[in-house]
Structures are given as structure tokens and as C-alpha cells.
Amino acid sequence: MRIKSITIGLVILTCFQLQAQDIVKDTLLLDGVNVFSSRLEEYGTADKVVELEGKAIDFSQQTNLSDLLKRYSALNIRSYGVGGLSTVSFRGAGSSQSAVLWEGVSLQSPTNGSADLSMIPISFIDNVALQYGAGSAMFGSGVIGGSIQISTQDQVFKQNPFSLELLQQVGSFDRTYSGINISKSNENYAFTFRAFNEYATNDFPYYNRFSQSEVTMTNSAVHRYGVMVEPSFRINDQSDIKIKYWGQSNAVELPPTAGQSQQRDDKQDDVFHRTTAIYTRDVVSGRLKAQSSWLYGKLIYNHNAPSISNMWINEVQSDFVLPQTTRLQVGINYTYETAEVNSYGGIAPSRNQAALFALLKKLFWDKVEVAVSAREVLVDGETTPFVPSLGINYQMRPNYALKFKAARSFRIPTFNDLYWVSGTDSGNPDLRPEKGVSLEVGQIFELGENNQFNVEVTAFSNYINDWIQWQPNDQGNWRPVNVVEAWLRGVEASGDYKVSFNKDLGLFITAHYTYTKATKEKIEEDGNEADLGNQLIYVPTHQGVFTASLQYHQFMLSVNQSFTGNQYTTADNNERWQLDDYSLTDVSVKYQWQKGKHAFDLAFRVNNAWDNDYEARSTYPMPGRHYNLSLNYTFN
Template sequence: MNNLRVKFLVCLICCTVVYLKGYGQQIAESDSTYLLDAVIVEARRLKDYDAGAQVISIDSSTIKNFEAMSLSEMLTQTMPVYVKTYNPGSLATTSFRGMGAGHTAVLWNGFPIQSPMNGQIDFSLLPGSIVDAVNLQLGGEGALWGSGAVGGTVYLENLPKYNSGLQARINQTLGSFGKHFQGYKLTYGKKKLYTSLNVYRDKANNNFTFNNKAKAGSPEEKMQHAAFSEWGVLLENYLKISAYQQFAIRYWHQDTEREIPATLTEGSSSATQDDQFNRLLLSWSGNLNSLDWKLQSGFSLEELLYENDASGIESLSKSKVFIQEAELNWYPLDQLSFQGGVQHQYVSGTVEDYEAGKQIQQRLALLGGVKFNTLFLESRINLRKEFTEFGNAPLVPTFGLELNPWNFLTVSGKIARSYRLPTFNDLYWKPGGNPDLLPESGWSKEVGINSNFNLLNIKNQFQFTIFSNKIDNWILWQPGSTYWYPQNIKQVWARGIETSYSLDKKWKKTSLNITARYHYTKSTNEKHQTEDDSSLGKQLIYTPLHKGNLNFTYNYNDFGITWSQQFTGKTFTTTDNDDSLPAFTTSNLSFQYKVDKKYGYLNLRISANNLFDEDYEIIAWRPMPGRNYQFSLIISPKLNF
């Protein structure tokens, strides 16, 4: 089966290259000498309807620094988002504003990529090399993104670079514990055409040493059975049909093989997990007079094979997602705009542990929005209603407001309802699945200030946000007399503050950036599960109260240095908060040197992670590596002679 897929992939790439080469020649012959602006309406909902929301963008230079790592490592080192990971290369999930792993919506160019079977996304399976832009939208945004956008949204974008000519990029990265990343990217951009081929491979043994705290004297041991190997390809094609229209097709394939190590309390492990997915996305976007539109169709096929020889388990699960959506924006006035859209999803999940083996759902969502802006005020109202076969989701409104009393100050606020539909596992798992589950839903509120000002020719930015998010009908799996089963029995209240400060200073040959962020998140259970429930009012497990990071970047001519430090407060590992993992701080240091000559560009980068060899765990009895190193060589030959 894998050989057939490889052959199909090779044929697809070859056919596309041949087609584009011929078509590109036709375009080159018919193009006039003037340049056309790219039609960019791919992320209209994110960029135009975010009033009142806090959106954090990861800049392109930072993304390039992490192209040999996963998105989980990028978020861990650059953002105060809590990333819960077992080991490097193992399952990694996020917690935004005190919510769970299933409360983060992840969109790839507008296409949701969370698993319909468990409602989560494994961030270790998202390589940094496949994205051009990463935006984090904090807080509930169910009206914009639908089910799962309860704690936050991660929006991944690929962007065309028209008129860029023929370009190549080669990345070779070596690191501790058998780390080896290879990335090859070839792009071609004309006035009306852009195509990109991105092939990557990543592997590591993860045989780091650690102190086994589960044994007397905490002897030093070496991690066993923790290797992983991954390869993938991303093919993008963009075509300007006219000065006002753009057609795009994207195809993403990835294979990952992972060994699952034992915990410190287990003797050994033979478990393995193989993940494979194919994602195809077609979109047509454009604008005419006061209208712009986007039609998009997406398909995703995911397979997960879990094997455990010791227990005799071999489980293969498959999921398919078809999504068709249409979005229309109308701008009758400069200060007023309207948005409308419809989305249809066909979702199927297959695993032998489901009733009847295979389950199918269809979902229909209607969404609309109004935005009004003046010189000092921007406001928006968004609505979404989703219909499903097993029960209708609630009507989801969002109201956002931004006020600019002075040029240097913005005051914002937002009230939003969000929801999460029960997953296939919640509904259909055998035994235990509960088809009578209700969607989780709740209201989130936030208010914040954002100030940008210059002082002594230094750009300063300060942000402060207070938020509150209360979720009802929280789905919780609990033990029964013979098996576990899910119920809507929990109410969770998450509240806290988020603050950040950054400064930028540039001289002729020098630039300096310092960014500090701190999040305080109190997330507690507010509803009795039983009469003697000891979790009432207690902090949710694996949800730290305190999370912060500090990033320092200094560049002089072709030389650069980056220092990043992350702090994670104490995290509780039991619902009664009797047991916990201690707080920890990790530091990372990297040096890079750039050489830009007539015939090519070269970047040398050396990184030291966990510089002070911190001994810590993110998940109980799952040790993390100590000090480790990476060396990257990036070559970009200049092919536009």
C-alpha cells in the first residue's frame, strides 16, 4: 500500500511540474510588463473579523529558525502556551487559557485538521518547515471557526510569492541523540503563477540519558524505544486567473513512525505508532467592486496504526473528512462590511472498537458577520449555527470592540460563545460510548489594552488582557463498574491575565528585540461529580498557574544571537491537587552567521537547548532530555541569473 502511494505521489508531482512548466511559458509570453498585486483573501475571517480578540503572530524569521523542528517545539520556545508532551517526537497537545487539548482549533489555510475521532491535533506531527505564517488567536471564537475553538485557535498559512523567479532552499540539520533533518524546497514564481515543492525528512533516536526517579538512588539511565522517523511533501500551486482572482491547489502528504517508550514505573515497552495523512485543498478567491469571495473544497485521509506486541494489540483507525465551504464579503461603505458563509462537512471514522466498525456524520454550518469601523472605533458581530445528525449545536454569537482614543493606545473587549461537539470516540466507542452526550458550550469574556509608542527612538509595545471562560457540559470519561464511559458532568471556569512587553531598536548595522510574556491561568472544576468530590474548586491537572517566556535577539551585520527562556509553574497531576510536578525553567541559546554572495545565500546556525541541563518532567514519569545541541546549514543558491 505504501509503495502504491509513493508511486502515486511521484506521478502527481511530475505531472504538475510538466503542466506548470508548459502553462508558465504560455503566461510568460502573454504577460505585459506591469506587475499585478496578489489576491489575498485566504484568511479574511482571521484578519478582518478579529476586533476585540488577542492575536499573536510568529514572524517569518522565527519560523525559519524552527523549520527543522516541530510546531510544538516552536510554540514551547517562543510562546507562553502550555504544550504537554511526553517525549521529543511523541504526542504533543496544547492548552490555551486553561482549556483542554480538544479545545484548540487548528486550521491549515482555513481547513480544520483536528482529528474527528478524538478532537485533538498532535503538534509534534506539524513540522515548522511547511508553513509561511503562524497566528495564534487566544480565547473562544466558535462563531468564526466552529467546534473546538474554545480556548484558542492556531491558524497556519501558506502564502504565494509571485515574481520571485526560480529559488531553492536546502536545510541540513544534525543534533544530539541522533537528530537528522533534511529539507529541500524548490519554488518558481512569475507574474501570474507560483508553484512550490517542499520535501522533508526528520528522524531521531532520542536515546538521551536521565535520572530514573522511580528507582532508589535515582540512577542514570538511557532512554530506550523512543526513536521516530518522518518524511513528507507539500506541493502548492497558485494561479492568477485575472488581476482580481486567484486559484490555489495544495497537497500535503506525511508518514511518521514512532516508538512509544515506557514510563519510569514500567519495565519496558514494545508499543509503536504509525501516522499517515493525505490532505488536498482547492480554493478559488477573488474580488469584484464591493464584493470578494472564497470557495474552498478540502479532503483529508488519516490513518493511525497502533501495535503492542506485549499485549497483543494491533489497532488500525481511519478517518476521512470532506469539507466544502463558500464565503462572501460585501463592502457597501468604507466603514461597513457584511460577511456570510456556509460550510458542509462529511466525516467518517473507522475502527473495530466502534459500534458497527464505521461511523459517519454530516454537519452543516451557517455563519454571518457585520463589521463597522470609524476613525476611533472598530466593532464586529459574528454568528454561527451548526446542525448535526446527533443533535444541534447552540447558536454561537461573538461581539468584539476596539477603541482607539489616542494613536498609541487601543482598548479592546470581546464576549463570545464557543462550543465543542462530542467526538467519535465519545459517541461510538465500544464499550462506553454515549450517543446522548450534549455539546460542550460556554461564554468567554475578555478586556484588554494595547499600547504602541516610541521612546528614545525605541519602539515599545505593551499588552494586558483579563479573561474569563466558563464551560458547561464538559465531557469527562469516568470509571464505571466494568468500563470507562463519558458524561456531561463537569463545569470548568478558567480566568486569568495575559501580559507582554516588547522593544525594538534598529541602528545602521544592528538590531535588537526583547520580548517578555507572562500568563496567569486559574482553571478550576466548579461542579460536583459526586457528593464527596475532592476536585471541586481545584486546579485542573496539567494546567500550570504560571507560564512565561523571555526572548532576546541581537543582530550585527551578518551575525545574530538569540536567547530564549521559558518558565512553567507547578502543575498538578491529581484532581485533588495532592500530587504535582515542580516548576522548571529551561534556557536556549543559538548563534547564526549569514553569508549573502552573488551566487547564493548561506546560513550557519548552532543551538544549545536546555542550556543549564534542567532535570524536569512535563508529564509525570516521562523524563525530558537535558542539554542538547543542533547544527544547521541552510543553502539557498541564487538561480535567477
Template sequence: MLAQSVKDTTSLLEEVIIEGNRLNIFTTGNKIQRIDSATIQRFKSGNLGDLLTFNSHLFIKSYGIGNLASISSRGTNASQTAVLWNGFNVQSPTLGQADFSYFPVSFADDIEIQYGGAGALFGSGATGGVINFNSTPKFNNGLTFGASLNGGSFNSCQQSANVSLSQKNFVSVLKVFNYSTENNFPFYANGYKVRQVNADVKQKGLMSENFFRIKKDQQLNVRIWLQDNYREIPPSIASRSGNQPMLFVNETLESDFLRLSSEWKKSGKVASYFVRTAYFNDRMSYVDTLANMHAITRFHTSISEAESILRLGRKHLLNIGLHNTFNQATSNGYPDSPSQNRLALFGSYKFSFLNDHWRTVISLRQEMVRGKLIPLIPSAGVEGKLVKFLSARANVSRTYKVPTFNDLYWNPGGNKSLKPESGWSGEISLTASQFTKSRSRNSVMLTFFNSNIENCIMWLPAGGTWSAQNIQSVWSRGLESIITFNKEIRDFKFGLVVLYNYVVATNQKARMANDNIVGKQLIYVPVYSGQATVELVYKGFYVNYIQNYTGNRYYTTDNSKVVEAFQLGSIVAGKNFKMGSSFLNVNVRVNNLWNESYQVVLNQAMPMRYYQAGLSYVFNKSNKSIN
């Protein structure tokens, strides 16, 4: 069904084999949203930014179809939300953020969002939350083959395929995709209807995943992710005079990456052990022919981690681990090849009380960066049932983020004396739930959050150039709500999800004398936003409609200038067919249904109404249900 699942307060301390990870077990008190398989299926032809825009409380700052998509969670910036691939942080050490347009949804089996600070569990960069992009093996599932073809407006086309061989002790999965679009969409600029230029996007990628059951209680996995990305950077609306760009800017960005990971785990009733390692190799090549500029950036990341989860009696769990991340980069903007090593010791203790109706967790992390100790990072959370239908959760945590390589070393302007950003965040949630006879869950959740961040890094003019400085103090607070309703009447299934966000994120410190930014909303953080999703299913037919609202966003720090609010509607209709061991889906989608002229980022054109159609096929030899 369409409803996004938010983690309930079901006990995790029963006498079973310990197989979960930190995000599943030790985030007690945090709001966790799991994107369901039906939603992933509907967005499989898109990227992670598209999916999160219409299915989460997160604000995705998009520069256009297939172009840069960055994130803001509860008023934090793009570098303050950790992005994990099966538990490994893939944030760039140079920019400090991840581009969500580079994550094809077809490569994910499940997607999880933790809202709020998670520095004690996942280290630097987990100030606003954590996005976990996962793949999960299914053993003894036979031979599965899937393929999809999607096409639409602006000569867009996406092909993807996957094949999986799943036996009792071995699973091998291969996924590939190819995507291209000319992005020559019409839009309005300075009173003229024009077409976008220099906006081609091309992506292709491969993911190979192999899982081995060495013994009944031991498993080894090896993953490989290769991807090549090419995008042209279109001129801004401001650069147009009449119906043509003032100057034809030919900017392009090529990037490719290799991601390797391996994990060994031993699971038991009393103790589980995990040893994992990863290596990332990323390259970016930026070309601006008008400025005669060609900049190449490369970085290498190696991550090693070992941890154990121990059961200390029926109601107690202990997690202890050691983590190391090593980053090295080269760039035209660096005088040499800087490197950074981060070593961390972390632990969590979880226990249940009041007849297992309540659980609490305490976590600590001590990290050393460039040979210096970061202040101890603690967190604590509690959750449980107040009455039969009403549950509550609360969490408080310290957060931090180390400066990026660009902040430290960029020439000119880098500042090697920068301090890590640090602060505190907390939240309280109340959830009222009703479970129906059809096992659907109707619920209302309200989450109140608060966050303070000191030593925020800003680039400011200094001596004729720009320099990174620890100057900003940010206070974010607000409310998130989610309402889910499901109803079944014979063969009809109806679902409704309504998300609402109220975020006040303000500067608390002046940068200089007479600086008019204190108490002002951060740029590109909407105070109000939300969406409503309605779905109707009948005997394999389905119709899904999403209405999304994004409020005004300021693009000046004194809040004197604004990017206007907008509303977007999208509708998808399709039919699922089951033919023996085969499954077929046919769907059509209309995006920006009401033909809205809008901008997410100032002077960055966005498409008006456009169309997509898709066909996907899955064959499963074992005749098991495939999502």
C-alpha cells in the same frame, strides 16, 4: 526582528481590494499573535510544538522529542483549540485534537494564533483559540531553491528542501523533509542515570502547492500534503526498576495522512467570493507487542465552504458563508463505521466609527449536527485607540464543541446521548505602544480573560468500565502580558520579548458525592508560566537566548499531587551570508542549557542538555530578499 507581532488596531476598511480571510478581517476584539518570519526561520528544523513552547502564551504538553505534543490555551484542553491548515480544521474527529509534533515548521510561511473563543467564525472546537498554519504565494518572484541540513545529539538528523517557480500568473512550490532521531538520551530515574529506550522517531513528508491567476481578480490554488510518521513509545519512568525497565515494552505508533485542498477566489473593491474544498485521509496503527495488541484507526474528512465579503459603503463589511464538514471513521473500538455531518450558516458584520478610530464586529453561526440544531453561536468585538499611544480591545463569544467519535461510539464506554460542550468566553486588552524612528515597536499588552464551559465531557468509572459523561463545569480566568522592546545603535540591533501567563482554571461541579474537586485547578494546567527572549544582531551575526518557566502542574483532580516546576534555557547563535543571489545561514543551538532534570508529563522522561547544528542555503534568481 525577534518580537512576535500582536495585531494592532489599524483600520481594515480602506478602499482597497478585499483579499483577507476571516482570521484577518473579522476577529476584531480578539488578541491575534503572528509569529514573525525570523522566528519561523530559527525553528525550521523543528515542529510546531517546539516553536509554540518558546514563542507563545500556549502550554504545550510534550511527551518527549518527536512524541505527542498537545495544547492548552487559557486552561482549555487539547480538543478545545481549533487547528487550521490554510483555513481547514485538521482536528481528528476520533480524538478531537491535533498532534503538534506532526507539523514541520519548514512547511509554514506564516503562523497565526487567535486567543479566546472563536466558535462563531470557525465552529466546533474553537473554544480556547485557533492556530492557523499557513502558506502564502509570492507571485513574480522568479526561481527559488532552498535546502537545509540539521543534526545533533541522540543521532538526530533533519533534511529539508524546497523549490519554487514564481511567475506573473503562476506559482508552483514543492517542499520535502525527512527527520529521524534515536532519542537515546540520558536522564535520571529513581536515583540512577539511565538512557531512554524504544524512543526512535522517523518522519518524512511532501507538500505541493500550486497557485494560478486566472484573471487579474481571480485566483485558483491546489495544495497536497503527504506525510508518514513512525514513533516508538518509550516506557515510563515508573516502569523502571533500578537502571532498567521492569518490562521491555515495545509500543509503536505509525500514522500517515493525505490532505488535499483547493480554493477559488475572486477579489474586488465591492465584493469578494471564496469557494474552497478539502479532503483528508488519515490512518493510525498502534502496536503493543507485550499486550499482543494491534489497533488500526482510519478516518476520512471532506470539507466544503463558500463565502462572500461585501463592502456596504466605505465603513461597512458583511461576510456571509455556508460550511459543511463530513467525517467518517473505522476503528477496532467502534462496532461499525460511524459518520457525522455538520452543516453551518455563518455571517459577520463589521463597521468603523469615530472617524475610523474604532471598529466593531458582530458574528453569528447556526450549525446543525447529526440533524439537530446547535444553539445559535454569537460573538461581538470592538477595538480602537483610547489616546495616541494607548489602544484597547474587547470580545465576548459563545463557544461549543461537539463530542468526538471516541466519546460517542467507543466500545465499551461511548455515549451517544452526550451533549455538546458549550459556554461563554470574553477578554479585554490594553496596549501601550511606542514607535521609534527606526520603525521598531516597543509595547506593553495586558489581556484579562474569562471563560465558563458547561457539559464538559469526562470519562468516569461506571458499572465496572469507563463511560463518557457530561459532568464537568470549568471556569478559567487569568492574565496574559507581553512586553516587547527593540533598540538599534548603528549596526547593532537589540530585541527583548517577555511573556507572562497567569491562569486559574477550576472545576466548578462535583462528579459524585464527597468528590473533592470543586475549586481545584485542572490537571496539567500551570497557574504560572512565561518566557523571556533576548536577541542581539550585528552585521549578519545573531545570538538568541530564551529562558522558559513552567510552574507546578497537578496530576490529580484533588490537587494533592504535583509535577514540579522547571526552567529551561536555550541559546542559538548563527551567521547570515549574502552572496549575490544566494543566502547562507550557519547556526548552532544548545537546548536545556542549564542541564535541568524535569518532566512536562508525570513519568515521561525529557532530555537534559543537548546540541544541534544547522546549515541552510537559499538561491533566488530574481535576487529578491528571502526570509
């Protein structure tokens, strides 16, 4: 019955839009101006959102998204060594509860539920927005802690014969990164081509705390390369279509951990293809958008049989500008997932997801903006938790605003959770979706022309039920069960300050701090009661980052300082096995030169300037002091 309702809803939605198009008859134009922002910008009224590209952050000195977020956000980036798997945690939530969205499409794997940040090259990104807190009503399953939204710039249909950008980096441990971006456009067509190639041996020295000796990292080379192609076509004054293709190959050697005495030659190869096509059409007081995406991934571990996943995602939405400062978006999403994994015991699972969603925003008294959103998802005909969201932004004064948000969120189990079979370990087909209920309140203070100084402080609380956890039974066989109830709460503070002393000298400062208390509120049957109230593993209580950039003429000096508090690695919070807190300092200097259509950026950076020993994940050491030189050339 629910599936029939969703199907009928899609037909009504499509027919309504077609009828609206017939009424327009191409006589009422929007003058080619896109008055509709992204879903997050338009309806994330009370969400804490940090947009990195608008700050004094040098993207060209980074290699991948993981490097960028480690230096310029207070997020918990969980890295299995240099070149290894790197995932994100928002507000104490797990990596599978914090999504990465590319052009609005979730990159979370249907097999393990996470996305590897180290496999997202920085030259394939123009925009990065960090959305904190529950977002399932807007973006679907998996957005319990927050989401990372990445995209490229929307191409503009204007006469531009040719643009070229070349990026070259060299650094310690034989690291090289080469990138090229080419674009061309006219009034009816736009095209961008991007490519990159990255290589590093990562044979850095480190102090092994187990052997208590200086050793060199082995079997840790990385080789990644890929292309992104983005053609766009302007059909007429009201409609256009944009196509984006991203293909990439990743070969990663897996080094031994610090506690292993034997050398290893393990290797993992990942290949993926990602394609999305977006059609938009302006109609009377509204816009129709249809998007179809296909995500293919193949993983080969040590030349074993490949693990293959496919996701086909289709979404249609209608946006309306209504009277009395009201906006409305309604839509439907259909996702089909499949996987072929050798460890699924001969099962080739597939899954159908169908969702209806609606978002409404209204402005009251020119000061209070209210956004309401809701989503209902069916998985193979079975309902998931209904997820509504309410956000209120009260602009109390021109420079002071209060925000409040209440939301539900959810995450469906992964294929690994449901179907894994390896030895005596197995998945659990009876798992329930994880469910979250969150509240947050924040305030924003701005001062000076063009927000010269601004501070945002947010307090949050997120209670998660049925958290899926793999645990051993009495026979020592591991199996996932819905056992954990966790309470994630804390405070976030961030601020920016920019000042121009004169036309040649300017200063930009940005800082982020997070206090997170994440505790287990319920234990499994026959569990250890001493675990109640303990901090969840790999969730630092304190985390912060500070960046100061001083620009004089064409020179810029930047200092980046980050701090990560201690992290427990066992449920009983045994301090003997905890990861000690660590602090990292990066210092860079950059020179910019431009003449006519030619522009050069030359930068040199010292990473971990004080040569500190640290681990972001237990037994996975990170490098000490190392260097990076980058040159960026632009012709436009």
C-alpha cells in the same frame, strides 16, 4: 426545516454572486490587489493575536511546530516525551478545545478531537498566528480556548524562474532533519514543492525518579517524512485557483514510562493526506471564495487493524466592502466525517455538519471598530448551541487602544466519545456538546516609530458547561459524561522591544506571561466535594517565556528562557503527585552571509543549557542538555 433553510441560503448566496459577476462583466478591476485579508485578520477586531513570523524568531533552528511554540509562546504544550504526542492548551482549556487550522481548515481529528503538533514540520510553515479565546463564531466547533493558524505564503504571479531553499539540521541523539523547498512562477502560474525527512533515536540519558538511578531512554526512535505540493493558476485578472497537497508518513516508537519496569517495543504509524483547493474571484466591491478540502488519516498501533478517518470540508463565502467603512462576510460550510475504528464495536460512524455564518465589521468616529459574528451549526439535522460574538476595539489615542470581547463557543463530541468500545469501557451516544461563555478585556500600548515598544495586557474569563469527562462508574467501567462545569480565568501580558543602536548593532526582546486559574465549579454525582475549586490537572498557574536577540553585523546571539509552574496530576491537587515547576534556557548563535543570489545561515544552539531534569507530562521524562547545528541555504 433547518437543513432546507441552509440549502436555500446557499442557493441565494451563489445566485447573488453570479448575478454580481454578470453586472461586472469584467469591466471593473481591482488591479490584481488582494484587499481582503484572512477571516482572523479582518474580523478578529478584539481578539488577542500573536503572529510569530514577524519577530526575531529563527524558524530554521526548529524541527516542528511543537518545538517552536515551546520556545516562543507562553502556551501550555503538553508533550508525551520527545517524539511523542504533543498538543496545545489555550487558557486552561483542553487539547480538544484548542484547534489547529491549516489554510483555514481544522486539523482536529474526528476520532479524538486533537491535532499532534509534533507532526507539523517547520519547513512546511511560513506563517503562524496564535488566536486566544473563543472563536467558534468564526471557525466552528472546538475553538473554545483558542486556535493556532498555520499557512504558507500566498504565491505571487510574477516572473521568477527558480528559487531554492535547503535546510539541514543535525543534533544530539542522532537527530537529523533535511528539508527542501523549490518554487517557480510567472504571470499566470506558480508552483512550490516542499519535502522533509526527519530521524532521531532519542536515546538520551535521564534520572529515573522511580528507580532513583541514571538510565537511558529506549524504544523512542522517530522517523517522519513528507511532501507538500502547491500549484496555483491565474485564470484571469479577477480570479485564480490554488491547490495545496500535504502528504506525510510518521513512524514513532513508544518508549516505556519512567514508572514501568519492563521494556516495551510498542510502535505507532500514522499516514495522512491533506488536500485543499481554493477558488477566488473579485467582483464589484467584494470577493467570492470557494474552498473544498479532503483530510485522510490512518493510524496503526502495534500492527493492529488500522484506524481510518476521513473529512470532506466545503465552504463558500462572500465578502463585501459596504459604504460607511463597513465590511460583511456571509457563508456556508458543509462537513462530512467518517471513521473506521476497530474499537467502535463494528460501527462505522459518519456525521454531517452544515453551518451558516455571518461576520460584520464597522468603524465608528474613526476610533471605534466593532465586529459582530455568529454561526449556527446543524449536526445530522440537530441544532448545536448558537454562537454569537461581539468585539470592540477603541483606539483611544494613537498609541493606546482598549479591547473588549464577549463570545459563546462550543465543541461537539468526538467519535471516540460517542462510539468507543473496549472491554468494559464504552462511549456515550447521548453526550451533549460542550458550551462556553467568555469575556475578555485588553489594552495595547505602543511607543516609538514602527511600534518600537509595545505591551498588551488581557484579562479573560471563560465558563464552560457540559465539559465531557471520562470517568469510572461503581463497577469501575469508564464512560464519558457531561459532568464538569469549569471556570477558566486569568491574565496574559506580552511585549516586544526593538532598537537599533547603529546600522550594525540591534536588539530585539520579546516576552509573554500567563496567569491561569482553572477550577472545577461543579462535581459529578457522588463525586468528591473536595475537588471543587481545585486547579484542573495539567494547567500551570504561571507560565512565561523571554527571548533576547542581539545582532551585530552578520552575527546574532539569542537567549531563550521559559518557565512552567507546577502542575497537578490529580483532581484533589495532591502535592505528592504534582509535576514540579521547571525552567529551561536555550542559547544560540547564528552567522548570516549573502552574496548575490546566494544566502547562508549557519546556527548552533544549546538546548536546556543548565541540564535540568523535568517532565512536561507525568512519567514522561524530557532530555537534559543537548545540541543542534543547522545550515540553511537559499538561492533566489
